[in-house]
Amino acid sequence: MKIKYYLKRISAALIDVIIIAIIMHLYALIIDDSLTTEDQTIPTKVFLPFFYLYYIVSEIIFKTTLGKSIFSLKIKSEKKIIFFRIILRNIFNFLEIVLPFIYIIPLIITGYTTPKKPKKLGDIISGCYVA
Template sequence: MNYKYYLRRFAAVIIDIISISLIMWIYGKLKSGTLDLKDENIPSYIFIPFFYLYFILSELVFRTTIGKRIFKLRVNSNGKFFFFKVILRNVLNLIELVIPIIYLIPILITGLAGARKPRKIGDLIAGTTIE
């Protein structure tokens, strides 16, 4: 198993979540018109679309996100229909977030099978890899 790859992917996700949280915190501060340290609640109808737009736009434009870029990871595909593949792999993130075992099973299976770069269900269905 390629533990270093798993750690890089995990750390990249953590950095992306921190980046999204920071942007949402700044948005909340600008919206409230105050820079005090009290917590601002961001409604889910704003946060969820922003969450998906962050990943989708970053991967479409740069083929990476802030977290992936730090660890020199990129979204790759066979070139055809990249736009739709990025949308599909990110829409499937919702299922993976709601039912985490769906995220872990394909990664463990592809990792134990000796795949150089284990893939999550969204990558398997969309035909993408993270390298």
């Protein structure tokens, strides 16, 4: 069961990253026509705010992201999920993508210590979990 959960969780994260990449690519093509063939990068000042807004807004409004909803996963907590918890939960998202072991190692460790609620680093800090 844990393997299935981990695969769902990682697949959901990959889908969310792909969605963000597609939207950023469309931004580059449609909105920011200043990007030339020599410089086809999305400015960090555009990417990072959108990246965090995607997760934070989705999780505040729907308690899930598109990737998570495909796998019927939702953000849960023993305490009320408030804006501050969602912010805390998502602070580490970018690092978890750049350094995947930051995402995977806490999931594995908490999967053994609390099998029903494996948590990533942001989940541990915010008191949330994905189920």
